[in-house]
Amino acid sequence: MAQRGLIDSPGSPAVNSDVIDACLHRLRRSLQWRSDVDDILAEMEDHLQEAVSRLVDRGMDPGDAAAMALASFGEPDSVARSFARTPSGGIAVPTRLTRRAGAVAHAAAGMWILAAMLTPLATDFVVPWQQSYYLVWSASVVLAALATTVAVSGLLVRSAAGLRWAGPSLGLLILGTGAFIVGTWLWQLGAGLLALGALLALARARAAGLRLSTLDWLVVGPPVGAVAQIVVDRLDGGVMNAALAGVLGFGIAAVANAAALVRLGWWLRSETPADLDDAQIAA
Amino acid sequence: MKGDALKGHLDLLILAVLAEGPRHGYAVIEQLRLRSGDVFDLPEGTVYPVLHRLAQAELLESSWSEAGGRRRRVYRLSDRGRAALAEQRSAWEQFAGAVGAVLKGAPWPSAV
Numbered sequence: 521m522a523q524r525g526l527i528d529s530p531g532s533p534a535v536n537s538d539v540i541d542a543c544l545h546r547l548r549r550s551l552q553w554r555s556d557v558d559d560i561l562a563e564m565e566d567h568l569q570e571a572v573s574r575l576v577d578r579g580m581d582p583g584d585a586a587a588m589a590l591a592s593f594g595e596p597d598s599v600a601r602s603f604a605r606t607p608s609g610g611i612a613v614p615t616r617l618t619r620r621a622g623a624v625a626h627a628a629a630g631m632w633i634l635a636a637m638l639t640p641l642a643t644d645f646v647v648p649w650q651q652s653y654y655l656v657w658s659a660s661v662v663l664a665a666l667a668t669t670v671a672v673s674g675l676l677v678r679s680a681a682g683l684r685w686a687g688p689s690l691g692l693l694i695l696g697t698g699a700f701i702v703g704t705w706l707w708q709l710g711a712g713l714l715a716l717g718a719l720l721a722l723a724r725a726r727a728a729g730l731r732l733s734t735l736d737w738l739v740v741g742p743p744v745g746a747v748a749q750i751v752v753d754r755l756d757g758g759v760m761n762a763a764l765a766g767v768l769g770f771g772i773a774a775v776a777n778a779a780a781l782v783r784l785g786w787w788l789r790s791e792t793p794a795d796l797d798d799a800q801i802a803a
Numbered sequence: 804m805k806g807d808a809l810k811g812h813l814d815l816l817i818l819a820v821l822a823e824g825p826r827h828g829y830a831v832i833e834q835l836r837l838r839s840g841d842v843f844d845l846p847e848g849t850v851y852p853v854l855h856r857l858a859q860a861e862l863l864e865s866s867w868s869e870a871g872g873r874r875r876r877v878y879r880l881s882d883r884g885r886a887a888l889a890e891q892r893s894a895w896e897q898f899a900g901a902v903g904a905v906l907k908g909a910p911w912p913s914a915v
Contacts, residue, residue, distance in 0.1 A: 567829045602849040
């Protein structure tokens, strides 16, 4: 059995080859979204150089050897897709679309903070209740929920979630947004549905091998806020206490959502889009 | 045999090759081809994502060395990988024995 290639093999001197350089260049472009792209490229170069030198040792012309080594290696884009393939067969890569979703996540975070700041106006906590104030607050919450739905959809795209995962997750997110439109006063229902939708998207992302915990707060924020509202509301039972409970409860949920979305947005925006066209990603 | 036919079995085969000792990627692929009598002839580049996935799952450990002036990544089986190999090997032997018995028309394990 050949011993070259085992850990103690000295390695063969590099063969200069334009075609190998072109292959590595193409691989780098296709894999630039990976944080470990330099390590992957070093490994690929070692592989190709080893293959070429062995063929040259057998008497093959270096040019022919490089061509044969590349043929055995496979198409660079096919190899790049293999690095992104999920257990269910999808191609999970960052794209320009997922980067835009990251920007929407940051916008959503800002909207949740704005909604939290407007909450006192929607209750009797600071000024007497007015319908116009309430409608402004409701609009800010609905916009925040809508932007959250778009941002989490970006994560589903990034995870190559098929209909089986994306369907229920998107369904819950849309239902949550719809619940806010129907009645913002029952914010716990809308926020809870958003949290469940985010939980499914997060589970899908982890199944696709993505290491992120960016949505944890979006999942835990609403129940913590809801419990806080109930606890504070029961401390006294007066009108002012109910208003304070509402401000506090929704505030906790909104700030937690914002924190989660800031992290999600940063994560989605920090990735370099893969240089694979849509047809290749769908392949 | 092309990559599609090996789907689901490549993890086990790679773990088995690395059970004999540390190897870099090219050596793993070479062993797969040699030990299968050139039957397992899949695009070599597509083996690396599997190696990376197994390393991420902590079934393999890896380290870098230098060879021929190049950086070389060497993989070795972890304790967890050794346990996974034993489990997958046992499951495969049971499956292969049962399929063989069905094809031969005799009850398993007497037909093995």
